[in-house]
Amino acid sequence: xxxxxxxxxxxxxxxxxxxxxxxxxxxxxxxxxxxxxxxxxxxxxxxxxxxxxxxxxxxxxxxxxxxxxxxxxxxxxxxxxxxxxxxxxxxxxxxxxxxxxxxxxxxxxxxxxxxxxxxxxxxxxxxxxxxxxxxxxxxxxxxxxxxxxxxxxxxxxxxxxxxxxxxxxxxxxxxxxxxxxxxxxxxxxxxxxxxxxxxxxxxxxxxxxxxxxxxxxxxxxxxxxxxxxxxxxxxxxxxxxxxxxxxxxxxxxxxxxxxxxxxxxxxxxxxxxxxxxxxxxxxxxxxxxxxxxxxxxxxxxxxxxxxxxxxxxxxxxxxxxxxxxxxxxxxxxxxxxxxxxxxxxxxxxxxxxxxxxxxxxxxxxxxxxxxxxxxxxxxxxxxxxxxxxxxxxxxxxxxxxxxxxxxxxxxxxxxxxxxxxxxxxxxxxxxxx
Numbered sequence: 001x002x003x004x005x006x007x008x009x010x011x012x013x014x015x016x017x018x019x020x021x022x023x024x025x026x027x028x029x030x031x032x033x034x035x036x037x038x039x040x041x042x043x044x045x046x047x048x049x050x051x052x053x054x055x056x057x058x059x060x061x062x063x064x065x066x067x068x069x070x071x072x073x074x075x076x077x078x079x080x081x082x083x084x085x086x087x088x089x090x091x092x093x094x095x096x097x098x099x100x101x102x103x104x105x106x107x108x109x110x111x112x113x114x115x116x117x118x119x120x121x122x123x124x125x126x127x128x129x130x131x132x133x134x135x136x137x138x139x140x141x142x143x144x145x146x147x148x149x150x151x152x153x154x155x156x157x158x159x160x161x162x163x164x165x166x167x168x169x170x171x172x173x174x175x176x177x178x179x180x181x182x183x184x185x186x187x188x189x190x191x192x193x194x195x196x197x198x199x200x201x202x203x204x205x206x207x208x209x210x211x212x213x214x215x216x217x218x219x220x221x222x223x224x225x226x227x228x229x230x231x232x233x234x235x236x237x238x239x240x241x242x243x244x245x246x247x248x249x250x251x252x253x254x255x256x257x258x259x260x261x262x263x264x265x266x267x268x269x270x271x272x273x274x275x276x277x278x279x280x281x282x283x284x285x286x287x288x289x290x291x292x293x294x295x296x297x298x299x300x301x302x303x304x305x306x307x308x309x310x311x312x313x314x315x316x317x318x319x320x321x322x323x324x325x326x327x328x329x330x331x332x333x334x335x336x337x338x339x340x341x342x343x344x345x346x347x348x349x350x351x352x353x354x355x356x357x358x359x360x361x362x363x364x365x366x367x368x369x370x371x372x373x374x375x376x377x378x379x380x381x382x383x384x385x386x387x388x389x390x391x392x393x394x395x396x397x398x399x400x401x402x403x404x405x406x407x408x409x410x411x412x413x414x415x416x417x418x419x420x421x422x423x424x425x426x427x428x429x430x431x432x433x
Contacts, residue, residue, distance in 0.1 A: 001313065005279060007320025009111045013104050014313035020053060022100035023072055026197060027051070027087055030179060030189075033196035034089055044083035051087070052079045069093040090189035092182045094300065098213045099177035101308075102203055105221055108316040109171035113164065115323035116228065120160045122330040124429050127153040131424070134413055135249065135340040136351055141241075145351050146344060146413040149249075149335060151420045156235050157427050163228040170224035174217045177201060178209035183299040211300035215293045218312070222290035225315050226283050232326045233280040236273035239329065243270045249340045253332025272329045279318050286311035344413070348387030350378045355410045356392055363401040373397055 001011065012018060028049055035045035053075045062071035070093075077084035088096075130150035137147040179194035180186050186194070191205075198205045206213050242249040252272050254260075260267030289311045293304035344351060353374050360370035373395060381388035392398055393407055402410075424430060 001317040001321075005321045006317050007111070007115075007324065010108050010317045010320040011313075013107050013111070014317070016055060019100060019104070020055065020058065020072060022103055023069075023096050024051065024053060024076060026096050026099055026179075026201070027073070027076060027091075029197040029200050030089065030091060030193055031086055033190075033193040034086065036196070037190060037192060040086045040089070044086055047080060047083045048086060050079075051076050054078075067093075069096055072096075090181050090193070091179060092211060094212045095179045095181070095189075097305075098209075099179065099197065099201065099203065101312075102174055102177050102213070103201055105174045105218075105312065105316075106171055106202070108320075109167055109221075112225075112228075112316065112319055112323065113167060113171075115320055115327070116160060116164055116167065119323050119327045119330065120157060120164070122327050123153055123157045123160065126150070126330055126333065126335075127157060127424075128430050130335060130337075131420075132417075133335065133337050133340065134344055134417075136344040136346075143343065143346060143351055145354065146416040148417060148420060149337075149340060151417075151423060152238075154423050154427055154429060156231065157429060158423075159231045159234070160228075161427070163224070163231055166224040166227055170221040174221045175203050176206040176209075176213060176217070177203040178206045178213055180206075180209055182211060184208075184210040210298075212296065212304075215290070215296065215304055218308070219287075219290040219294055222283075222287045222311070222315060225319050226280075226287040229280040229283045229319055229322055232322050233277050235326065236270075236276035236280075236329070239273040239333070240270045240277070243273070247339075247343065249336055249343065251334045251336075252329060253334065272325055276322055276325055276329070279322055283315050283318055283322075286315045347378070347381040348389045348391075349411045350381055350388045352411045353378050353388070355415060356398075356407075359406070359410055360398065360401060365397075365401060369397075 028051065031040055031045050031048040034040040035042055040048075053072065057075045057078065058068075058071045061074050062068050065071055065074075073088045077087055080087070127150045130153065131148060133149040135147055135149040135152065136143045137145050137152075177194070177198040178184065179189055179197050180191075181188040194205050208214075239250060239252065241247065243251050251268060252270055254268050259265075260269045260271075289307050293307060296304060357367075357370050357374045360373065361367050365373075374392075377388055377391040377395065380386055380391060389407075389411055393404065398407070
């Protein structure tokens with residue numbers, strides 16, 4: 001991933017040094033297991049524990065042999081003496097590749113979960129702060145009925161909670177290793193070696209690996225990343241809509257020296273939100289690659305390998321970046337309650353049309369007739385710029401059923417908000433967890 005969109009802690013997990021350190025540990029653990037089984041002499045195991053590698057040497061050897069694991073094993077062996085003959089005993093390349101890959105995914109998920117928790121906490125803080133900040137709910141992009149801005153944000157808390165569960169499940173699903181030799185039959189490596197290595201790495205042995213770990217596990221992991229990114233995109237899209245000049249209910253944080261346009265000095269553009277939307281598309285594209293990696297030939301091929309080396313580090317790093325960007329967006333969000341209230345009052349209270357409809361029905365008017373009365377007033381308020389509340393008051397059919405005080409009460413937003421605490425309780429926002 002280019003540095004512009006990288007997450008430092010996640011990026012470190014995917015560096016060549018991190019990868020080869022993991023390979024080295026697996027080779028050493030396998031030697032230890034063979035030692036406990038009495039296959040490798042104890043003194044040779046001790047020497048293998050001190051093995052190392054030279055990064056540049058691996059590159060040199062790979063350029064000659066065209067095989068990265070052979071290059072690594074050779075470079076590792078060069079740091080040893082005669083005991084190097086025990087390195088990679090009974091193993092095949094995928095034993096090292098897939099097991100190390102699992103640890104990288106698990107470690108990446110750990111960082112991503114930390115960032116996800118930070119973002120969730122930011123949403124919870126804003127949801128509590130704006131629990132009673134009146135706003136207009138919209139459907140189809142059209143104003144609908146009153147809500148609070150905090151209630152809107154609470155919906156994202158719920159989605160992030162589901163994202164967390166999905167990511168934990170996906171992390172657990174990929175937390176498997178294999179040290180089972182060619183085609184996975186354990187013919188050249190004792191199953192106890194596999195169990196030892198996996199236990200030391202915090203993994204489970206894959207119960208039915210072939211020569212590779214089946215890639216449905218990895219596709220599920222990528223799905224969890226893509227779904228989480230989708231949540232971030234949904235909020236970023238909301239911010240972009242609410243930040244439009246004609247709406248102006250929120251805006252992104254904008255620093256003192258920041259500039260929005262090279263040509264138009266007045267601009268404050270939703271650049272963070274747009275960046276989140278754009279990069280989410282990249283992760284979704286990587287999901288397609290991960291899914292297409294699942295149908296490998298027979299017990300093993302490497303059609304997945306080259307693509308995986310791109311899409312998984314990219315997706316993990318991108319999601320880490322997007323989570324931190326989203327936290328910055330939520331923490332720095334500038335909310336305009338006055339504009340929210342003004343938009344709620346557009347048309348003179350047309351957002352209360354259902355309340356008027358229901359009141360007329362409860363007073364005995366046929367629903368179709370009541371709908372026609374309210375719709376006519378609502379459309380006239382929209383199309384001719386009149387005041388919906390005044391039109392309702394002036395309608396004789398309404399006046400025969402509802403008093404002036406009853407009509408006034410229908411335009412109180414409190415009726416629409418009386419049960420939103422249910423959502424806060426269900427999500428435990430503001431409560432000790």
